[in-house]
Amino acid sequence: MELTQKQFKNINLQDVFFASLINDYAEFSDWFARKAEDSAYVFEDDAGSINGFLYLKTEEDAITDVAPALPAKKRIKVGTMKINARGTKLGERFLKKIFDHAIHNDVEEIYVTVFPHHDVLINLFQRYGFLQAAEKHSANGTELVLVKSLTQLQGNLVSSYPLIKNTGTKKYLLSLKPVWHTRLLPDSILKNENARIIEDISHTNSIHKVYLAAMRGLEALKPGDILLIYRTTDDAGPAHYRSVATSVGVVEEYRSIHSFVSREEFMAYCQPYSVFSDAELNQFWARKNFPHVFRFTYNAALKRRVTRGEMIEQYGLNPNDYWGFMPLTQNQFDSIIRAGQIDEGIIVN
Structure with a gap:
């Protein structure tokens, strides 16, 4: 459909x-x-x-x-x-x-x-x-x-959507492997046509997303934090050129998987907005190997993908840091989204 x-x-x-x-x-x-x-x-x-x-x-x-x-x-x-x-x-x-x-x-x-x-x-x-x-x-x-x-921003991040409050908020880079990236963010695939967002968007395209991960540091997420989504290399070439920033979202809620009292509560929370199948979610619940569960709004795709190399050489990101999940300075975030040619109207200071 x-x-x-x-x-x-x-x-x-x-x-x-x-x-x-x-x-x-x-x-x-x-x-x-x-x-x-x-x-x-x-x-x-x-x-x-x-x-x-x-x-x-x-x-x-x-x-x-x-x-x-x-x-x-x-x-x-x-x-x-x-x-x-x-x-x-x-x-x-x-x-x-x-x-x-x-x-x-x-x-x-x-x-x-x-x-x-x-x-x-x-x-x-x-x-x-x-x-x-x-x-x-x-x-x-x-x-x-x-x-x-x-x-103008409104009372909360949902009523303000798709606008993003830029000042006074923390920014993080969040990496996704290609298989999850494509399922989660269908209009952030590696194409550069500026009009793509108003063409043929997959049925998985929704405002809210739920994701599970095991990366260290995710427990620090708070509502309003901004996520710069980073697609890791597809192994078709060096990560320096093939790993790219693609999208921007805003955290709605973070939960530990251990905060759910039952599998039923966990499934009810994840199913409406998760890219994972019921079988995958059941496995995650049983194994508890992806303890971080968070919901975020998907606000915008970058029109131009910004490579890992560019972020290191031009915007000061440290190649030796842990790129699974890491904080960004205000200047780094602003520089990357500017290079990504994001629609400026959605970023409100």
Whole structure:
């Protein structure tokens, strides 16, 4: 099951999935027909039935059909978003796509209009920092206008996502072997196309990640700490050139595996966001050989991968240090992400 981009003309409006949208918006079918050449994201199950739909649009004008009107800004409008969640993380996957578009297009805000009876969707948006800014009154009824700022940090690291608080936070380099890196961070593979984050992202792409490791020092992790993800060599060449920094995330929580009172509690914590299979998790629980369990948000992929050699020769990292997990100075972190051409808007001082 993949999240794919399709032109409207290639999307089946007769799918029962669209019935509620047609019921909520009298003009939906006509609008859909006018968008024939435009594209939207569609999530289909194995039988080809639609379970998710997302249409995004970049705007710069004032929003005058809401009360109060919103001033002109560069925004992403979530034109239409509907999901059949069924206990999956599909909503978060769609939000990740929205945030990727917003950062890539350097917008100041994201906004969406939603009817009050869609309380599950409203709660999802609010969790990630969308606040009610206005109401939209039309023949279809009254919708809430929810707005997400991409210039200001909010109450916590989840509501602030994808923004990263740079000042007053500790920074660490965290190494991942290629096999785990690819499973955990699908849009941080070794390709340099700047637009990749808004193209074909694997279904494993989610905002939150849970990882287990045995590397020394991980017990020091605290919420808000920043992780610079480092992909170790694939043995296709010297580590000096093939080991690279690829991504940035923010720690949500650290736990020792011994803090879980049962296998069931451990599995419930890890399963929703872990790249490990149930069999692997069961093995980790039985053996306790990966005692460090931590959850982090996956905020951004570096557009340019920064090599181990570059980090040593230009940014002062010590080749003799333990590169599995090690602290970075503020200057080292800033220099590496600058070299990695990260979207500057997500780093807030």
